[in-house]
Amino acid sequence: MLLDFDRLGAWRWGLIGVGTVVMLFLLLPIVFIAALSFGDSQWLVFPPPGWTLQWYQQLLTDPVWIDSLLTSAKVAVIVTVLSVALGLLASLGLARSTFFGKSALQAFFLTPMVLPVVVLAVALYAFFLKLGLTGTLTGFVIGHLIIALPFSIITIGNSLQSFDPALEDAAMICGAGPIEVKWRVTLPAIRLGLFAAAVFSFLISWDEVVLSIFMASPTLQTLPVLIWSTLRQDLTPVIAAASTLLVALTIVLMLLVSLLKRGTRS
Amino acid sequence: MTTPFLQIRGLRKTYDQVVAIDHVSLDIQQGEFMTFLGPSGSGKSTTLYIVAGFQGPTEGQVLLNGKSLLEVAPNQRNIGMVFQRYTLFPHLTVGENVAFPLRVRRRPEAEIKAKVEKMLELVHLAGYRDRLPGQLSGGQQQRVAIARALAYDPPLLLMDEPLSALDKKLREEIQLELRRIHQETGVTILYVTHDQEEALRLSDRIAVFSQGKIEQVGTGEELYERPTSRFVAGFIGNSNFLPVKVEQMGSGRARAVFPNGHAVEGAASALAAGSEGTLMVRPEQMRIRPAAAAAGHGLAVTVRDMTYLGDSMHFAVQTPWQQEIAVRMAVRDGQGLSIGAPAVLEWDAQHGHVFA
Amino acid sequence: MSTALSSAAVPVRRRFKIGAESRGVKLLLPALLLLGGFFLIPVLTLLLRSVMEPAPGLQNYVELLGSQTYVRVFFNTFMVAGVVTLITLLIGFPTAWLLAVLPKRWSQLMFAVLLLSMWTNLLARTYAWMVLLQQTGLINRVLMAIGVIDEPLALVNNLVGVTIGMTYIMLPFLVMPLHATLRAIDPSTLRAAAICGASRWQALRLVLLPLALPGIASGALMVFVMSLGYYVTPALLGGTNYMMLAELIAQLVQSLLNWGLAGAAAFVLLVVTLGLYAVQLRYLGGGRTGFGGR
Numbered sequence: 001m002l003l004d005f006d007r008l009g010a011w012r013w014g015l016i017g018v019g020t021v022v023m024l025f026l027l028l029p030i031v032f033i034a035a036l037s038f039g040d041s042q043w044l045v046f047p048p049p050g051w052t053l054q055w056y057q058q059l060l061t062d063p064v065w066i067d068s069l070l071t072s073a074k075v076a077v078i079v080t081v082l083s084v085a086l087g088l089l090a091s092l093g094l095a096r097s098t099f100f101g102k103s104a105l106q107a108f109f110l111t112p113m114v115l116p117v118v119v120l121a122v123a124l125y126a127f128f129l130k131l132g133l134t135g136t137l138t139g140f141v142i143g144h145l146i147i148a149l150p151f152s153i154i155t156i157g158n159s160l161q162s163f164d165p166a167l168e169d170a171a172m173i174c175g176a177g178p179i180e181v182k183w184r185v186t187l188p189a190i191r192l193g194l195f196a197a198a199v200f201s202f203l204i205s206w207d208e209v210v211l212s213i214f215m216a217s218p219t220l221q222t223l224p225v226l227i228w229s230t231l232r233q234d235l236t237p238v239i240a241a242a243s244t245l246l247v248a249l250t251i252v253l254m255l256l257v258s259l260l261k262r263g264t265r266s
Numbered sequence: 267m268t269t270p271f272l273q274i275r276g277l278r279k280t281y282d283q284v285v286a287i288d289h290v291s292l293d294i295q296q297g298e299f300m301t302f303l304g305p306s307g308s309g310k311s312t313t314l315y316i317v318a319g320f321q322g323p324t325e326g327q328v329l330l331n332g333k334s335l336l337e338v339a340p341n342q343r344n345i346g347m348v349f350q351r352y353t354l355f356p357h358l359t360v361g362e363n364v365a366f367p368l369r370v371r372r373r374p375e376a377e378i379k380a381k382v383e384k385m386l387e388l389v390h391l392a393g394y395r396d397r398l399p400g401q402l403s404g405g406q407q408q409r410v411a412i413a414r415a416l417a418y419d420p421p422l423l424l425m426d427e428p429l430s431a432l433d434k435k436l437r438e439e440i441q442l443e444l445r446r447i448h449q450e451t452g453v454t455i456l457y458v459t460h461d462q463e464e465a466l467r468l469s470d471r472i473a474v475f476s477q478g479k480i481e482q483v484g485t486g487e488e489l490y491e492r493p494t495s496r497f498v499a500g501f502i503g504n505s506n507f508l509p510v511k512v513e514q515m516g517s518g519r520a521r522a523v524f525p526n527g528h529a530v531e532g533a534a535s536a537l538a539a540g541s542e543g544t545l546m547v548r549p550e551q552m553r554i555r556p557a558a559a560a561a562g563h564g565l566a567v568t569v570r571d572m573t574y575l576g577d578s579m580h581f582a583v584q585t586p587w588q589q590e591i592a593v594r595m596a597v598r599d600g601q602g603l604s605i606g607a608p609a610v611l612e613w614d615a616q617h618g619h620v621f622a
Numbered sequence: 623m624s625t626a627l628s629s630a631a632v633p634v635r636r637r638f639k640i641g642a643e644s645r646g647v648k649l650l651l652p653a654l655l656l657l658g659g660f661f662l663i664p665v666l667t668l669l670l671r672s673v674m675e676p677a678p679g680l681q682n683y684v685e686l687l688g689s690q691t692y693v694r695v696f697f698n699t700f701m702v703a704g705v706v707t708l709i710t711l712l713i714g715f716p717t718a719w720l721l722a723v724l725p726k727r728w729s730q731l732m733f734a735v736l737l738l739s740m741w742t743n744l745l746a747r748t749y750a751w752m753v754l755l756q757q758t759g760l761i762n763r764v765l766m767a768i769g770v771i772d773e774p775l776a777l778v779n780n781l782v783g784v785t786i787g788m789t790y791i792m793l794p795f796l797v798m799p800l801h802a803t804l805r806a807i808d809p810s811t812l813r814a815a816a817i818c819g820a821s822r823w824q825a826l827r828l829v830l831l832p833l834a835l836p837g838i839a840s841g842a843l844m845v846f847v848m849s850l851g852y853y854v855t856p857a858l859l860g861g862t863n864y865m866m867l868a869e870l871i872a873q874l875v876q877s878l879l880n881w882g883l884a885g886a887a888a889f890v891l892l893v894v895t896l897g898l899y900a901v902q903l904r905y906l907g908g909g910r911t912g913f914g915g916r
Contacts, residue, residue: 117851122888142656227745
């Protein structure tokens with residue numbers, strides 16, 4: 001009865017009440033900053049006295065913001081490609097082999113996900129100081145790649161698990177070479193997993209703050225680093241505009257994923 | 267006349283526009299084993315769930331000892347129930363599962379302990395008190411569920427296809443136990459199944475459900491010997507249906523003709539003369555004789571197939587209007603028949619039933 | 623004939639398998655090199671510095687656990703993580719429950735909101751709470767307008783702000799797995815409890831909660847561990863007076879260049895995180911959820 005919606009009696013209204021409040025709580029900040037980004041109050045008065053696009057204008061005409069946006073995009077794209085490539089190789093290697101210590105290795109591949117990012121950030125920072133990699137694109141890419149890779153390995157590994165390796169044998173019997181088998185049989189079968197891994201990797205790199213704060217230099221910074229350092233000084237509505245653009249990007253990516261899922265199901 | 271133990275009165279349940287059950291009415295006597303039999307979606311489970319209180323009816327009334335059950339929450343109805351899946355509490359031991367209804371009723375510890383022992387003995391699981399449900403077989407789990415449902419001596423036990431997840435052998439074993447438990451405890455049982463054999467084996471009376479309505483209520487013998495509708499005749503036992511035209515309606519009997527003009531009589535009720543109908547005869551109540559030996563009575567047919575089944579012979583015969591009919595006879599009565607030969611098909615008039 | 627065929631087939635099959643194995647190991651190399659060179663070595667080096675700088679010994683750990691300031695940081699960290707976990711559980715359980723019983727179209731809508739919140743940029747969400755919670759922010763003005771308070775409450779630059787912001791961020795991480803646990807429970811089990819005579823409260827206490835316990839425990843553990851290591855949200859909402867462990871580590875490196883002490887603090891955080899993660903794997907069946915705090 002407690003798991004039958006229409007026989008919950010008075011409790012149903014209790015649950016609906018809590019659920020509604022929680023949904024409003026989750027939506028409030030997102031809707032709020034979107035509204036603020038169009039408001040003309042420098043001091044973030046809500047509701048705003050009037051409406052304006054000036055914060056978006058400031059954002060998109062300021063070369064510092066544009067540069068950081070481009071850096072973010074560049075890093076995220078490189079990380080996405082490398083993360084999917086390395087993740088694919090690693091999950092193929094894990095799925096198709098048995099050797100001593102395999103599960104330990106598997107656990108090792110996933111530890112960057114478990115570890116507090118600040119520990120990794122500080123450790124990498126020290127390491128990169130010696131190698132002269134702080135403030136470089138390479139530094140950003142390596143840092144982001146380390147935390148994106150576990151998600152990539154998990155996602156691709158999951159889709160490989162539901163792929164029957166006998167299909168590869170079948171293709172081989174038909175005369176296809178090992179590379180051709182991967183290209184014509186395996187990759188198409190796990191393309192959804194690859195796509196999901198790419199989306200995850202992109203979002204992780206795109207949103208990454210902690211590592212980036214330590215990798216950044218005054219001349220090279222990503223969008224989140226710029227938001228972070230601006231936020232430490234004041235709460236300008238320009239950040240509301242930047243945040244709203246980020247939310248919009250998230251929604252677009254979410255819709256893309258759900259459309260793709262629906263497309264493959266039907 | 268005393269009030270029936272459980273009365274189901276004009277029960278109706280609709281979901282959105284779909285009618286799940288439509289004016290179901292039934293009286294059940296104390297101590298009776300009543301089975302709801304029907305195909306899936308016929309409304310038998312919905313009726314049971316309304317009695318249990320998991321669903322409310324759109325219309326109608328359920329009375330236990332003359333008092334309405336509908337206002338009472340399921341946990342206060344004091345009814346026992348066994349579900350299709352075993353629904354034991356997986357985190358509690360067998361003993362704690364059986365004790366559960368007594369604990370929520372805050373019975374004294376000593377009473378609980380004694381009762382659990384007694385119930386586990388009743389279902390022959392005395393040594394299993396400290397096992398977890400996951401360690402038991404399906405049949406054992408279902409017996410624990412029965413023990414749990416009877417632990418608080420409910421006057422009424424509901425069973426929703428309790429044996430459908432078990433294999434045939436186990437099913438028959440537990441059917442025997444159910445009969446014994448019913449006799450030992452005297453509890454009134456409402457039992458839902460889609461298996462006609464199970465219904466015949468267990469029940470005092472059977473209510474046959476079809477499309478949200480009760481088609482007929484009666485003992486197994488009544489349903490088999492005197493079905494009142496084509497659906498009941500088809501659902502219980504094997505049957506042949508032959509097309510007829512009603513010629514004349516008497517008191518409880520109709521005179522009808524086959525497409526080839528051959529006239530027969532059969533039990534019937536309220537049929538209009540001149541209407542199209544169906545004559546039903548059970549395969550084992552028909553006889554075939556070689557055409558040469560027959561004296562002109564009966565329906566002329568051709569033998570199409572003969573199968574030896576050990577204790578009986580199975581025949582497929584073809585009527586003049588090209589319909590195949592199944593006949594079952596004792597092996598020695600089939601002497602002189604051969605495939606392809608003309609024959610005569612006969613039955614006693616009392617075994618023919620004419621339906622609309 | 624058939625025996626000849628099968629005996630010929632077996633070695634071929636074996637050779638193929640061995641080939642696949644060695645090739646498989648080669649495929650692992652790029653990831654292994656990356657994580658070995660840029661993850662394992664740097665982290666181990668940092669931990670090593672905690673016992674090597676400024677001089678070999680455990681003095682960094684003595685200082686960390688002996689100083690009032692640092693003990694205060696530990697206290698803040700564990701308290702905020704504990705309170706956040708508790709609040710998240712209290713509102714997350716009914717939410718997950720509702721999600722599990724709601725008709726599909728409504729539960730899909732709720733899921734979309736949860737996912738949107740989860741995937742929205744962390745800084746964007748934190749920024750929103752900074753604005754909402756400030757002295758002249760919406761929350762204070764609404765509370766004053768309806769007469770609950772006369773003067774604005776201090777909701778940011780203290781642990782209240784951190785707790786609100788962290789609860790917001792952690793909620794989806796609890797609701798999602800807990801929802802999966804609740805969905806896996808057969809509703810008939812609860813019907814059985816009701817027909818056995820259990821009231822709603824009894825069914826909740828004796829059946830639903832015990833059955834949901836593994837999900838509750840692993841969800842709570844995950845929220846707790848993630849909260850311990852979070853950096854961005856506590857730093858922005860907590861201000862400078864209320865520091866948490868992750869922020870301390872960053873400060874020690876960025877402002878004080880005290881690598882030894884930072885290494886020690888990182889080691890403590892690491893041990894607690896990995897220890898609780900091991901508990902999760904060992905007793906609660908793990909699952910594949912990440913802990914890594916931002």
